[in-house]
Amino acid sequence: xxxxxxxxxxxxxxxxxxxxxxxxxxxxxxxxxxxxxxxxxxxxxxxxxxxxxxxxxxxxxxxxxxxxxxxxxxxxxxxxxxxxxxxxxxxxxxxxxxxxxxxxxxxxxxxxxxxxxxxxxxxxxxxxxxxxxxxxxxxxxxxxxxxxxxxxxxxxxxxxxxxxxxxxxxxxxxxxxxxxx
Numbered sequence: 001x002x003x004x005x006x007x008x009x010x011x012x013x014x015x016x017x018x019x020x021x022x023x024x025x026x027x028x029x030x031x032x033x034x035x036x037x038x039x040x041x042x043x044x045x046x047x048x049x050x051x052x053x054x055x056x057x058x059x060x061x062x063x064x065x066x067x068x069x070x071x072x073x074x075x076x077x078x079x080x081x082x083x084x085x086x087x088x089x090x091x092x093x094x095x096x097x098x099x100x101x102x103x104x105x106x107x108x109x110x111x112x113x114x115x116x117x118x119x120x121x122x123x124x125x126x127x128x129x130x131x132x133x134x135x136x137x138x139x140x141x142x143x144x145x146x147x148x149x150x151x152x153x154x155x156x157x158x159x160x161x162x163x164x165x166x167x168x169x170x171x172x173x174x175x176x177x178x179x180x181x
Contacts, residue, residue: 026058030079032131037079040064040071043176044085053085055122059164059177066178068164072157075134080163081127088122100162100169101155111152115140118148132156 030037037060045054060079065071071078097116120142122128129141136153139146161167168174 026056026081026083030058030060030081030129032060032077032079032133035062035077037061037077038064041175041177041179043173045170045173054088055085056083057081057163057173057177064179066180068161068168068174068178069166071178072161072165077134078132078160080130080160082122082130084122084124084126084128087124090119090121093122094119101158108150108152108155111150112155115148115150115152115155120147130159132160 026039026042028039030039040059040061042056042058044056046052058081060081061071062076062078094116097119101112101116115138118140122142127143129139131137131139131141132153133139136151136156137149138152138156138159139149141147162169164174164177
């Protein structure tokens with residue numbers, strides 16, 4: 001697989017330049033089991049150094065909101081869909097994910113490690129869906145195929161907070177996901 005960009009260098013550069021490049025073509029709804037989630041907001045994460053799209057992201061919720069903290073504190077089912085515009089090797093993806101979830105305060109270390117170790121490569125066009133269910137289950141699917149599921153609400157909170165929480169990796173994408181873009 002051709003390595004186009006380093007996700008680590010992208011994360012480091014996000015604070016210096018916008019990471020949101022506009023609207024996406026993600027669907028308005030997401031089926032999670034028997035529930036229908038609604039697109040709260042969407043944006044494109046753009047590499048700052050190379051000025052290329054890395055992925056489209058969409059936040060799906062039961063009830064739309066512009067308040068990330070309230071959403072993180074709620075027990076509603078939610079989903080985060082990433083559609084990759086560029087290939088990202090597993091090692092790069094794992095390094096970025098591990099840095100976004102360093103200790104996942106309150107999370108079970110074994111659950112975190114199991115979740116992270118299951119992260120696959122992302123090829124151009126791949127769709128990753130991270131879902132959280134109120135019973136604490138955090139799941140990842142790739143192109144509709146289940147990859148891993150762990151029961152750890154603290155880990156789920158940390159993962160979603162890295163996109164919509166107070167310390168979100170890119171404020172512009174956070175705003176877009178919360179419908180403020």
